[in-house]
Amino acid sequence: MTTTTAAPLRLEGVSKHFGGVTAIQRFDLEVAPGEIVALVGDNGAGKSTLVKIISGLYQPSEGTIEINGEQVTFRDAADARAKGVEVVYQDLALVDLQPVYMNLFLGRELRRGPLRVLDRKEMARQTQQLVEDLDVRIPSARALLGDLSGGQRQGIAIARATHWASGLVLMDEPTAALGVAETAKVEEVILKLKSRGAAVLIVSHNLDQVFRIADRVTVLRRGTQVGTRPTAGTDKNEVIGMITGLSS
Amino acid sequence: MSAPTTATPPGGVGEVVHDAPARGRILPRPVTGQEVVLVVVIAALWLVLGLATPAFFTSGSIIPLLVSMSPIALIGVGMTIVIITGGIDVSVGSIVMVSAVVTAQALVDHGLSLPVAVLLSVLVGGVLGLVNGVLIAYGRVQAIIITFGTLNLFKFVGLQFFGSSTVEGIPATFAFFGRGEAGRTLGIPHSFLIMLVVATAAWFYLRHTAGGRHFYAIGGDAVAARLAGVAVRRRSLIAYVLTGLLSGLAACFVIAQGTTSLAASVGSGTELAVIAAVVIGGTSITGGRGSVLGTVLGALLVQTVTTGVTQLGWQSQLSDLFVGLFIVVAVGADLVRQRSRRTS
Numbered sequence: 001m002t003t004t005t006a007a008p009l010r011l012e013g014v015s016k017h018f019g020g021v022t023a024i025q026r027f028d029l030e031v032a033p034g035e036i037v038a039l040v041g042d043n044g045a046g047k048s049t050l051v052k053i054i055s056g057l058y059q060p061s062e063g064t065i066e067i068n069g070e071q072v073t074f075r076d077a078a079d080a081r082a083k084g085v086e087v088v089y090q091d092l093a094l095v096d097l098q099p100v101y102m103n104l105f106l107g108r109e110l111r112r113g114p115l116r117v118l119d120r121k122e123m124a125r126q127t128q129q130l131v132e133d134l135d136v137r138i139p140s141a142r143a144l145l146g147d148l149s150g151g152q153r154q155g156i157a158i159a160r161a162t163h164w165a166s167g168l169v170l171m172d173e174p175t176a177a178l179g180v181a182e183t184a185k186v187e188e189v190i191l192k193l194k195s196r197g198a199a200v201l202i203v204s205h206n207l208d209q210v211f212r213i214a215d216r217v218t219v220l221r222r223g224t225q226v227g228t229r230p231t232a233g234t235d236k237n238e239v240i241g242m243i244t245g246l247s248s
Numbered sequence: 249m250s251a252p253t254t255a256t257p258p259g260g261v262g263e264v265v266h267d268a269p270a271r272g273r274i275l276p277r278p279v280t281g282q283e284v285v286l287v288v289v290i291a292a293l294w295l296v297l298g299l300a301t302p303a304f305f306t307s308g309s310i311i312p313l314l315v316s317m318s319p320i321a322l323i324g325v326g327m328t329i330v331i332i333t334g335g336i337d338v339s340v341g342s343i344v345m346v347s348a349v350v351t352a353q354a355l356v357d358h359g360l361s362l363p364v365a366v367l368l369s370v371l372v373g374g375v376l377g378l379v380n381g382v383l384i385a386y387g388r389v390q391a392i393i394i395t396f397g398t399l400n401l402f403k404f405v406g407l408q409f410f411g412s413s414t415v416e417g418i419p420a421t422f423a424f425f426g427r428g429e430a431g432r433t434l435g436i437p438h439s440f441l442i443m444l445v446v447a448t449a450a451w452f453y454l455r456h457t458a459g460g461r462h463f464y465a466i467g468g469d470a471v472a473a474r475l476a477g478v479a480v481r482r483r484s485l486i487a488y489v490l491t492g493l494l495s496g497l498a499a500c501f502v503i504a505q506g507t508t509s510l511a512a513s514v515g516s517g518t519e520l521a522v523i524a525a526v527v528i529g530g531t532s533i534t535g536g537r538g539s540v541l542g543t544v545l546g547a548l549l550v551q552t553v554t555t556g557v558t559q560l561g562w563q564s565q566l567s568d569l570f571v572g573l574f575i576v577v578a579v580g581a582d583l584v585r586q587r588s589r590r591t592s
Contacts, residue, residue, distance in 0.1 A: 077475065077477070078477050081477065087475075089475065093469075093471065093472040093475040093476065094469070094472055095464075095465045095468035095469045095472050095473065095536070096468055096469065096536075097464065097467075097468040097536040097537055098461075098464065098465060098468055102461060102465075103476075106461075106462075106465055106472075106473065106476040106477075106478065107462075107473075107476040107477030107478050108477065109458035109461065111457075111458060115456075115457075116457060116458070117456045117457065118456055118457060118458060118461065
């Protein structure tokens with residue numbers, strides 16, 4: 001890791017307006033290397049908008065984004081990717097009819113020789129190495145993605161983000177569609193990511209999960225950042241109160 | 249590759265030798281089951297035809313067969329790529345018609361040389377393909393709707409060139425692509441050879457290059473492909489332009505097959521024959537899977553059936569019946585594959 005002191009992600013006063021509607025109001029956040037920060041809030045609170053801003057799909061109306069200490073302006077998702085920001089999307093963004101390794105390298109394929117031929121062998125080897133490192137159990141790097149289970153597919157989506165991220169991984173509801181055992185597996189992978197020094201910003205509806213894996217939790221309510229707490233210094237009731245605006 | 253993630257090799261992974269690569273196959277396989285089946289079916293048909301009509305295995309029968317299938321297979325190469333991306337192009341018949349009439353008229357009026365005439369025809373096809381591609385890739389309208397519209401539009405344009413008559417007195421410039429002596433080298437028709445070269449190049453491109461694999465990714469899941477950084481619109485555009493260019497080249501073959509006159513019916517129904525060849529060849533009509541080799545075999549099968557029915561002296565409608573049956577079987581096989589995948 002080349003990270004020294006600069007935070008993989010620093011947001012300062014980020015706002016987003018759609019016409020007259022304010023989707024995000026002055027949002028500040030810093031995520032350190034090896035830290036998992038959970039972003040929670042009710043439906044429509046602006047969580048996905050925020051993820052889209054950081055991943056380059058939306059541009060902030062105001063405020064600054066810093067990646068590894070460098071202020072950035074993303075025009076699209078490719079810009080963000082180039083800066084080492086990787087996203088695990090809710091709907092996975094994987095292609096079922098392609099093998100695992102092609103999914104991992106889609107858009108960034110390894111090539112060799114004067115004809116720029118696909119280097120399938122090397123892609124499959126690196127994929128195999130990666131899934132072993134992250135302990136994602138799949139039959140083979142050459143298996144068709146469509147043949148894998150939901151948990152395995154999510155594992156691949158996270159592995160892809162890990163492979164390309166140079167510091168920051170965004171996750172939008174990574175376990176929303178998974179069963180209990182698969183969720184546990186994916187959480188293991190996320191913790192593995194943390195132990196390798198990645199900064200993780202995870203959107204989750206599942207507060208049990210937030211308290212299981214996150215170091216800090218930040219709450220959005222109707223576009224406004226209600227607060228940020230270390231998970232060790234708060235409890236579910238307080239967070240629910242922050243989400244709903246009702247003190248219990 | 250400076251992999252940024254190699255800093256922490258987790259406990260005891262080291263040199264784990266997995267048996268998975270040995271079990272796994274390099275996908276997509278070079279030859280699919282459907283292609284093997286096609287080869288067997290074609291071989292069986294040829295055997296039966298050879299036994300039933302002694303004339304079948306003579307050059308007088310085989311060469312017209314190869315010459316006839318070449319334009320279908322050639323356009324099929326482009327159509328395969330289009331269908332792999334999840335699109336379709338039903339306007340290819342009209343593209344052939346416009347390219348053919350423009351080129352034939354230019355041959356009559358200006359006596360173009362062979363290369364210039366070919367270039368003209370290919371360019372006309374490319375321009376029409378570009379119209380399709382721009383509308384589909386950037387207008388974001390269903391490909392079948394757009395190309396159904398341009399089918400009629402291009403047809404109208406072509407008919408203006410014909411001006412309610414036929415083009416007469418076409419010189420023999422295109423004999424190079426014909427079924428006569430001038431159209432052969434070592435007994436093999438030039439149109440067939442050209443088709444093979446194009447198909448081989450397309451096969452290599454689709455199978456071994458990143459750009460080629462992106463067509464499959466788009467057909468598999470366009471949103472996922474876009475999020476992964478695939479230039480979805482540019483790829484779609486390329487697919488339709490390529491199909492247009494190949495239809496323009498195929499138009500030269502079609503002119504060469506005819507007599508010295510060209511009627512307004514030229515190219516009509518081509519789209520159906522081409523799509524039949526692609527589908528019979530195992531390309532999934534829903535996108536994401538398919539091969540050029542399958543399409544060439546599909547075109548050969550369709551032409552074999554047509555030729556066979558004629559040679560056996562059966563009524564020609566029977567060839568429609570057989571081709572229809574092959575399509576149903578091929579699509580059925582594709583569906584069975586998809587369902588078994590979903591439930592496995």
